[in-house]
Each structure stands twice: as C-alpha cells, then as structure tokens.
Amino acid sequence: MKKHSSxxxxxxxxxxxxxxxxxxxxxxNEGNDVKLYIADKDSKEIGDGFVQKVKDWKKHIDWADILIFDYTGYGEECEQLRAAGKIVFGGSTYTDLLELDRNFGQNELKKHKIKTLPFKEFLSFQDAITYVEKNPDAYVIKPCGETQELKQLLFVGSDDEGLDVIRVLKAYDKSWGDDFGNFQLQKKVKGVEISVSAFFNGKEFLKPINVTFEHKKLFPKELGVSTGEMGSSMFWVNRSPIFDATLKKFEQTLIKHNFLGHIDINCIVNGNGIYPLEFTSRFGYPQVFIQRAGITEPIGEMLYKVASGQTFDISTKKGFQVGAFIVVPPFPYEDKKTFELFSKDAVVVFKKDMKEGIHPMHLKKVNDEWLITGNIGIALLVTGTGITMKDAQKMMNNRIGSVIVNNCYYRTDIGDRWLEDSDRLWSWGLL
Structure with a gap:
C-alpha cells in the first residue's frame, strides 16, 4: 500500500x-528514514556518519517506500522493481542506452527528427588519424562505453586543420593502444553550450524545465583539462524553445519505456540551429544539488511524487542558482599516493556555524567533523541563489569564504559566461 504522501x-x-x-x-534531514548503498569499493566510506549505510541494497527492498538509483546502468533492475510494484526513481534499459551508447543516442535523435552533428565512430586511433588527415577540420574526441567515465579523455579541438586532435590521438594510441574501446570524432561547432533537463513522471515532463550552463574545464576562463564538471549556473522556466526542439519530442517514447526520473540533453546552439550532443538520463552532478538549491518544496517529497507518477508543478525559486565544486589533489585525476598525502581525512573547517548552501560530496562524518574520503578529491559543492546572476554568485562566494579546506581549488568564474551567452541566446530567439 502506498503511504500517504506527506x-x-x-x-x-x-x-x-x-x-x-x-x-x-x-x-x-527532512525527517525521512534513509539508507545508502555504494557499489564502488574505493568510495565505500562516503556518507559514513551522515546517513545509514548498507552493504547489500537488495536486502532492504521490502523496507523501502521508494528506491532511488543515482546512475545509468541500473535500467533493468529499475524495470523489474517497477514491475513488482515498487516505486522507483531511476532509468530504464532504453534510457541507459541513450546515455551509454553514443551511437544509439545519435540514431534515436535522428529517428525523432532532430538534427545532429556529423560524427564518425572508430575502433582504432590509426584509422581516426588517417581520417582527420584526409578531412582536416576541428573535431571533438568522444570516448564511448565505459571509457566515457574518464572525463579528462574528452578532447575538444580548436585547430581548424585538426592538428591538435591528431596529436592527442597519437598520445592516446601510445598510452591506451587497443584497450580504449570505441570512440567518436564529432565535427566541432561554435556556439553556446547549454543543457535542458526535466523530471519525467512516466506520463509527461513536469514543469518548470531546467536550463543549465556547465563549466567543464579545471581553470577559470575554460583553461586546462576537462574535468566533467567544476560547477554550473542555471534557472527554471516554463517554456524553452531548446526543450521543445529536443527533449519534448521524446515524450511518447519515454512513456512507452515507462521512464520515471530525470533526463538532460546538452546542446550546442548558434544562429543556425540547435545541435544536441548527448543525453544524461539520470541526475547530473553537480546539477541535482544546484537544482535542490532552487527547489522550494521538500526534495524527498518531490522525488516521491515524480516516481509515483503524480502530476504537479515543481515549486522553484525565481532567478538564478549557481554552484561550484571545491576540490583537492589529485582531482581531476586518480592517484592514490597524492590523495593519501594531501587530502585523505583532511577536515572541512567551518568559520561560522551556518551550513546552508554547503553540500557534502566525498565526505564522511566523524565526531561531528566533516572529513574528506573517497579517492578523487571532490570535497564540497557550494551553492548560491539570487534574482540576478550577480546576486547568486555573491551569495555563493560568501559561502565559499566561510569554509576552510586545505590545498583546495575551485573556479572563481562560475556564472560569468551568462552575461555574454544570454545576449547571444536572446538574439537567436532561444531564451
């Protein structure tokens, strides 16, 4: 029997x-009972002291009113649990494929009559090098399958002859050889990178829609290595031309595949149109925590309503939300020695007793102290909200100033892109 909602x-x-x-x-903290299972053994300590941890999630299925899966790859389990009558927030085998198999994702976009950028798939670096030499242009190297989790391997070329891409392909060939798996070369397009996402309740997309601008490089002004994510800025809207041209077209397909969760598509947009790049058919990180900063109803309640198929408008703040990761060595790389030397069990010190907008990432709690654990060094996410982007940034920066994390680094320009991006988006009629 479903429990009464509140x-x-x-x-x-x-x-x-x-x-x-x-x-x-x-x-x-909203008053619910929570149990957390973590699959990865190097991440096992994350959350200790914050929430109750379990070693085998399957033993707790009957206990749970709702199961929440935080990553792609669990689609089959989600489908079986739903079929058994459980309330599940997560993917399906179809949405797993959308994200994990880039080819499949691109073909589904075409099937839904959405225009895509030309790409070619390769299994060998040598073939790819020959291809770029014969077809000089700016390309993006995109790993597929398991390798795409290593975000620093994604390479965005800037040379119009493709010389930088050739150099990187040669380096990958040396260090990976045939173990890399398949990858794509996608033609690079100039424009604004933007993603639209929404919660889906099995029947329809819930409003408002979320519009996010990701900041992927390690250093300010988009310098350095790709990290997957250093922070994001976002806002909520009821209507978006980018959403209408992309995700909205998947509504019937998602109904058919009984999807109840969160889905995001990131795009490059310019004066010529909207070009979807890839799907994230799960929570985005740190997107979901920044979304939480902008959602004004209890988040547990809201996720339960989505997963149980209820139709409602999500209560959100007006204006903007921003968030920046505070990271420590060896981020964005994995290097056990460096992590143990500089970061393992380092304490997060709070100058004030205020923890509002300070989100624990790879941490454990011991004697009420927040300590860094895991192995890649993401300590905190700090968020801010405001009616203008400047207000949101100011709140975030004040909060960053209220914590001390030894050897930490973070981007100081999250949200700055908005000023220029918004002008371009307005002039292209995309806001």
Missing part, C-alpha cells in the same frame, strides 16, 4: 560512487 518515508539510495550523498542527507 508522512515520513523510507528512502533507499543505490549509488555507483556515492555521488548522491548530499541528496540522501537532505532527505534524512
């Missing part, structure tokens, strides 16, 4: 790397 509930989180800690902790 009573405390039992939330079971099934996590790949413990990324979801902040959400689990927030939902516990």
């Amino acid at each position: 009573l405390p509930k039992n939330f079971l989180f099934i996590s790949r790397w413990g990324e979801i800690l902040d959400l689990a902790y927030a939902i516990k």
